[in-house]
Amino acid sequence: MEKKIFEYKQGERSFIVEVGELAKQANGAVFIKFDDTAVLSATVMGKDAIIADFFPLTVVYQEKLYAAGKIPGGFLRREGRPSEHETLTSRLIDRPLRPLFADGFRNEVQVINTVMSANPDNSPAMTALIGASLALCISDIPFNGPIAGVVVGLINGEYILNPTLEQLEKSDLNLTVAGTIKAINMVEASAKQVDEKVMLGALMFAQKEITKICKWENEIIKEVGKVKKEIEYRIIEKKFKEAIYKYSQKRLIDAIIIEEKQARGDAIESIKEETRTYFEKIWKNDKLDKDEVNDKFLYLNETLEMIVADEVRRLIIEDQIRPDGRKLDEIRPLSSRIDILERVHGSSLFTRGQTQVLGTVTLGSLRENQIIDGLGIEDTKRFMLHYNFPQFSVGETGRYGSPGRREVGHGALGEKALLQVIPPESEFPYTIRIVTEVLESNGSSSQASICAGTLALMAAGVPIIAPIAGIAMGLVSDNKKHIILSDIQGLEDHFGDMDFKVAGTKEGICALQMDIKITGIDEKILKEALEEARIGRLFILEHMNATICKPREELSAYAPKVIMFTIDPDKIRDVIGAGGKVINELIATCNEVKIDIEQDGRVSVMHQDLKWALLAKEKIENIVRVAEVNKIYNGKVTRIEKFGAFVELWQGCEGLLHISKISETRVENVEDVLSLGDEISVKVIGIDDKGRVDLTRKNLFDDTPVEKNTKPQDLHRKKDKFHKDKNNRFNKEKNQNK
Numbered sequence: 001m002e003k004k005i006f007e008y009k010q011g012e013r014s015f016i017v018e019v020g021e022l023a024k025q026a027n028g029a030v031f032i033k034f035d036d037t038a039v040l041s042a043t044v045m046g047k048d049a050i051i052a053d054f055f056p057l058t059v060v061y062q063e064k065l066y067a068a069g070k071i072p073g074g075f076l077r078r079e080g081r082p083s084e085h086e087t088l089t090s091r092l093i094d095r096p097l098r099p100l101f102a103d104g105f106r107n108e109v110q111v112i113n114t115v116m117s118a119n120p121d122n123s124p125a126m127t128a129l130i131g132a133s134l135a136l137c138i139s140d141i142p143f144n145g146p147i148a149g150v151v152v153g154l155i156n157g158e159y160i161l162n163p164t165l166e167q168l169e170k171s172d173l174n175l176t177v178a179g180t181i182k183a184i185n186m187v188e189a190s191a192k193q194v195d196e197k198v199m200l201g202a203l204m205f206a207q208k209e210i211t212k213i214c215k216w217e218n219e220i221i222k223e224v225g226k227v228k229k230e231i232e233y234r235i236i237e238k239k240f241k242e243a244i245y246k247y248s249q250k251r252l253i254d255a256i257i258i259e260e261k262q263a264r265g266d267a268i269e270s271i272k273e274e275t276r277t278y279f280e281k282i283w284k285n286d287k288l289d290k291d292e293v294n295d296k297f298l299y300l301n302e303t304l305e306m307i308v309a310d311e312v313r314r315l316i317i318e319d320q321i322r323p324d325g326r327k328l329d330e331i332r333p334l335s336s337r338i339d340i341l342e343r344v345h346g347s348s349l350f351t352r353g354q355t356q357v358l359g360t361v362t363l364g365s366l367r368e369n370q371i372i373d374g375l376g377i378e379d380t381k382r383f384m385l386h387y388n389f390p391q392f393s394v395g396e397t398g399r400y401g402s403p404g405r406r407e408v409g410h411g412a413l414g415e416k417a418l419l420q421v422i423p424p425e426s427e428f429p430y431t432i433r434i435v436t437e438v439l440e441s442n443g444s445s446s447q448a449s450i451c452a453g454t455l456a457l458m459a460a461g462v463p464i465i466a467p468i469a470g471i472a473m474g475l476v477s478d479n480k481k482h483i484i485l486s487d488i489q490g491l492e493d494h495f496g497d498m499d500f501k502v503a504g505t506k507e508g509i510c511a512l513q514m515d516i517k518i519t520g521i522d523e524k525i526l527k528e529a530l531e532e533a534r535i536g537r538l539f540i541l542e543h544m545n546a547t548i549c550k551p552r553e554e555l556s557a558y559a560p561k562v563i564m565f566t567i568d569p570d571k572i573r574d575v576i577g578a579g580g581k582v583i584n585e586l587i588a589t590c591n592e593v594k595i596d597i598e599q600d601g602r603v604s605v606m607h608q609d610l611k612w613a614l615l616a617k618e619k620i621e622n623i624v625r626v627a628e629v630n631k632i633y634n635g636k637v638t639r640i641e642k643f644g645a646f647v648e649l650w651q652g653c654e655g656l657l658h659i660s661k662i663s664e665t666r667v668e669n670v671e672d673v674l675s676l677g678d679e680i681s682v683k684v685i686g687i688d689d690k691g692r693v694d695l696t697r698k699n700l701f702d703d704t705p706v707e708k709n710t711k712p713q714d715l716h717r718k719k720d721k722f723h724k725d726k727n728n729r730f731n732k733e734k735n736q737n738k
Contacts, residue, residue, distance in 0.1 A: 004224055008216045010209075011161065013122065015216075017134060019224050028139025028226070032131040037124050038067075038117035041131030045141045046108035049232050051291075053298050055101055056108040059094035061086055061128055067118040068375040085374050087408050089125045093132050095515050096178035096186040100144040104233035109141060118375040121164035123151055129178060134217055140226040144519070147185070148213035149178035152202045154194065159205045173199075175512070177206035181214035183520020187500075190416035193466070193508035196530040204523055236299045244303045248275045252304070253311050259324045261354050261442045261490070262395065272304050309495040316476045316483050322492065324353075329486045331471075331536055334543045336451070338459040345559040346460020348547075350452035352540075353489065354442035359452030361460040363559045364431040365594040365606045383422050385434040387411035387449055393441040394490075410446035411436075414470075417450050417503035417511035418457070421465040428463060429562050429604045443489035444472040450503045450511075455544060460559065461552040468510055469540040470503035473529045477518065484528050486536045502533035506541055560594070560606045563613045569601040571624035582623065590616040622650045627684045627693050632700065637678045640670050647682055647695055655693030657682055664698050 001020040008015040016033045022040060023029035029042040050056060063086055065072050065079065072078055082090070093113065101109075113128035129149040136143040153163035153171035160167055168174055173194055178186040184207055191199065248271055255267035279300060283293050315321040320328060332353030341347040346361035369380040387410040391398030403411070414436065422432065434456060436449035447470030454467045474488035475498035485492055493499050497518045503511040509530075555561065567575070575597065576583045587593055593616045594606040603620060607613040627633070627649060635647035635655070644658040662673055674680070686694040 001224065006216070006220050006223075008213065013162070015127075015130065015213075017131075017220060019138065019220070026135075026139075027141050028135040028137075030131050030134045030138065032127055032134065033117075034122040034124075034127040036117060036119045037115075037122040037127050039124060039128045039131045040114045040116055041111065041128060041135040042114075043109065043111045043132070043135040043139055043141060045110075045139075045229075049106035049234065050108060051295055051298060052106060053302050055098070055105050057094065057098055057101065058108075058110045059090050059097060059113075059132065060111070061089040061093060061113045061115075061125070063115045063118070063124070063375050065375065067115050067124075070375070083372075083374055084408055084412070085372075087405055088412050089128070091405055091409050092125060092176065092178075092186070092188060093129050096129070096147050096149070097132060097136070097143075097145075099185060099517050099519060100147065100180070102142060102144070102233060104235055105142065105231070106234050107231055111135065115375065120375065121166075123162055124375065125149075126151060126162065126176075130213065130217070134220060137217060137221045138225045140229045142228045142231060145180070146214050146217035146221065147178055147180055148210045148217065149176060149186075150206050150209050150213075151176050152206050154191075154198065154202065159202055161205075161209060173202060175199075175202050175206065177203060177210065179207055179210045180520050181211050181218075183207075183522055184210075184514075184526070185516050185518075185520045187512055187514035189509075189512035190420065191504075191509050191511070192420055193505050193510060195508045196527075196534055199509050199512065200523070200527055200530060203526055234299075234302075236303055240296075240299065241303055244275065244279075244300060245307065247278060248272070248304060249307050252307050256308060256311050256315070256323060257321070261324070264323065264491075268308060272301075275304060276300060312491060312495045313476050313478070316485070316492075317478055317481055320483065322485065324489060328483060329532060329535070331487045331539055332489070334540065336455055336544060336547045338455055338548055343558055345556045346456045346458075346462070348452050348455035348459055350448055350455060350544075351440075352444065352448050352451075352487070354440055355445050355448045355489075356438070356440040357445060357448040357452040358437040358439055359449065359456035360435050360437075361453075361456045361462065362433045362435075363460065363462075363555070364433070365560065365562075366425070366429060366431055366596045366604055367594065368431040382425060382431045383415065383419055384432070385411050385415035385418060385436065385449075385453060387414060387436050387438070387446065389438045389441070389445065393438045393445075410449065413446055413501065413503075413511060413513050414450045414453060417468055417470065418453050418464075420510040421468060421505065423463050423465070426564075429564050430462075430560075432457075432462060441490070443491075443493050444470075444487060444501075446470070447472050447501055447503060451540065451544060455548060458548045458551040461555040463551050466505040466507065467541060467544055468503055468505055469537050469544060470501060470511075471533050471536040471540060473500040473502065473533050473536075474498055475500070475516070475521070475525065475529070482525060484525070484532050486532050498529075500529050500533070502530065502537065504534075504537055506538065558608065560608050561610045561613055562604050562606045563617050564602065564604050565617060565621075567597075567601045567603055567620065567624045569599065572597055572599075572601065575603075575620055575623050586616055586619055590619070595620075619651065623652050625650060625653060627653060627655065627687060629684050629686060632681055632683050635680060635682050635695075637674050637676055637680065640674060640676060642670070645670050645674050647680065649682075649693070653693070655682065655684065655695040657695040657697065661685075661696035661698055 003021040004019050006017045013035045018031040022031050023042040026042040027044050031040050111132045113132055115124045118124050126149050133146045137145045151162050152175040153160035153167050154173035155171050172192040175189040251271045258264035258267055335351040338348045340349050344360045345363045348359045350357050369382045372379050387407050389407055434453045436452055438445045450470035457464050472488050474485035474492045474496040476483045476496050498516045501513040591612045593612050596604045605613045605616045633649045635649045637645050638648045639646040644656055646654050647657050648654050659667055659670055667673055682695040685696050
């Protein structure tokens with residue numbers, strides 16, 4: 001195929017797609033540019049279907065740091081395991097693609113998106129999403145696309161399409177929407193307490209642009225698209241399916257209406273195991289080989305799952321009966337408490353039905369911010385939420401190791417929500433880490449983590465703007481009728497058509513995430529789901545308010561205490577010292593206090609014991625202090641010479657009190673008036689270009705301003721000593737003259 005170029009104008013920017021030059025051995029490949037952002041999207045498909053009960057789709061989004069003119073950090077200086085951002089973006093692309101493959105598709109498909117040039121103002125993620133859709137659509141891989149995606153911002157009540165980073169900083173909304181030419185099928189958002197009406201408007205604004213992009217994609221597909229391959233779909237043999245239904249359907253239906261999760265699960269699994277045993281005996285009599293038996297088992301398990309799914313959906317749509325007996329809009333029983341763990345800085349336990357999450361908060365210094373190595377301009381973040389989902393939470397064994405995509409995704413959603421109410425660094429100069437441990441799960445654990453995180457933050461004394469609660473909404477539809485479910489549990493999530501997570505305050509939405517298993521949903525369903533979520537969210541917030549209604553005014557005794565102040569940026573070098581000598585001595589002297597100094601002169605001093613932080617602050621202020629002419633200071637005599645005495649005004653600052661300026665009368669020897677260690681009051685009368693300070697004691701107690709730390713009684717005491725010394729010298733000189 002010869003190279004072909006297609007262009008789509010989006011305001012003043014353009015999407016340009018090149019086909020036919022790069023990655024020609026892939027089933028489908030496009031090189032897509034969004035102005036100066038460029039992504040290569042390529043897709044391949046395995047030749048044969050695998051024996052499995054799932055669709056083996058892999059979507060990869062990878063950022064090459066050369067795309068932003070950067071060299072990777074670390075010892076190897078090359079890209080390694082995917083970053084959290086790459087993992088989240090891979091999920092973002094996967095979620096709208098997956099529902100558009102036909103049921104029974106078992107050929108392995110990989111979609112690889114490589115960012116080769118990146119301008120963060122022209123979203124590499126949305127470029128890759130459109131590139132992935134086009135690569136699949138022009139390939140010979142069966143796919144019911146196209147899809148497209150956009151980002152929507154909100155500034156001064158106006159929706160902004162694919163905003164720049166500068167615009168996003170001012171925006172009340174950061175909304176990512178993907179969908180087909182007809183409907184939305186994926187949503188991801190963070191927002192500053194945006195109300196439901198505004199959010200719905202943003203979703204519809206996005207859908208209009210998505211429709212336009214999909215029409216443009218269809219033009220490309222029509223011109224360069226390949227004929228789709230004929231592949232073998234996994235379809236269960238009709239007679240075998242009927243036999244499974246006959247043997248197990250009635251008993252499975254009876255088991256499904258058991259309300260308690262564990263008992264229901266045990267009953268369903270027992271029936272499934274009996275069914276497997278029954279058919280295994282038949283297969284042995286038929287003398288099937290091992291591979292044939294394994295294949296039959298997969299079909300059997302799929303059919304048993306189908307029976308359960310069909311009955312759960314039928315009960316909800318026709319009888320409006322949920323698996324646990326709740327009403328459609330009923331929230332499961334709630335329970336929460338705080339201060340679960342004594343030594344952590346803040347902790348909580350939030351339980352909703354059979355989903356339970358332990359939340360903890362840890363406060364640290366700003367130097368403990370997370371460092372980010374990526375294409376964007378953000379290189380650190382001070383707020384983190386980490387979500388852990390151990391297998392014992394669902395009564396199962398499983399893999400333990402580094403967090404998987406699901407844990408990373410749920411943690412990122414909770415972080416997006418709670419970030420909207422975290423106080424700014426200037427008001428609360430801490431790095432904040434929340435860890436949510438799912439101890440028990442029956443659906444909506446990510447939203448329970450948001451509730452637990454909120455309670456733990458308030459227990460820790462973090463002055464959040466407002467408490468946040470999260471709820472997961474579900475949908476069951478048969479194309480004629482749809483049912484919206486509030487606070488879905490595991491079975492409803494697994495067999496339903498939508499998982500719509502909404503988190504927010506009393507005033508509005510802070511985070512949104514929607515995944516669906518059907519091709520898309522319309523405005524009517526979105527509006528209904530958002531309103532039901534608002535009602536449920538307010539109910540949960542009312543419960544949380546009864547546990548703790550506002551952030552504590554004091555931090556935990558075990559939390560570090562922070563003092564913030566500002567110094568002259570030109571004095572930073574004096575605080576740090578050559579090779580860090582000064583600041584290291586400060587840290588050692590003040591019991592390993594933590595000191596962070598920003599380039600603009602902002603200083604934060606942190607220690608668990610406030611007295612050490614105060615001492616470090618005093619020492620830093622002494623280092624950067626500058627003596628003021630005509631001001632009186634209390635000082636200590638540190639050195640005596642024939643020509644005068646050196647007086648330490650504060651640690652690190654000495655001035656010369658010349659012998660001629662010690663007294664209003666002539667002084668022959670400095671030692672006659674002053675001794676080492678004497679504390680005296682002196683006035684600054686000059687500072688030369690080298691910073692040397694000139695002092696005097698003449699005319700000391702006129703209307704001169706006094707240094708703020710000098711106590712009046714000290715001045716009077718020193719004044720009396722001065723006049724006493726003066727009288728002694730006068731009497732001595734008088735006797736000598738006689």
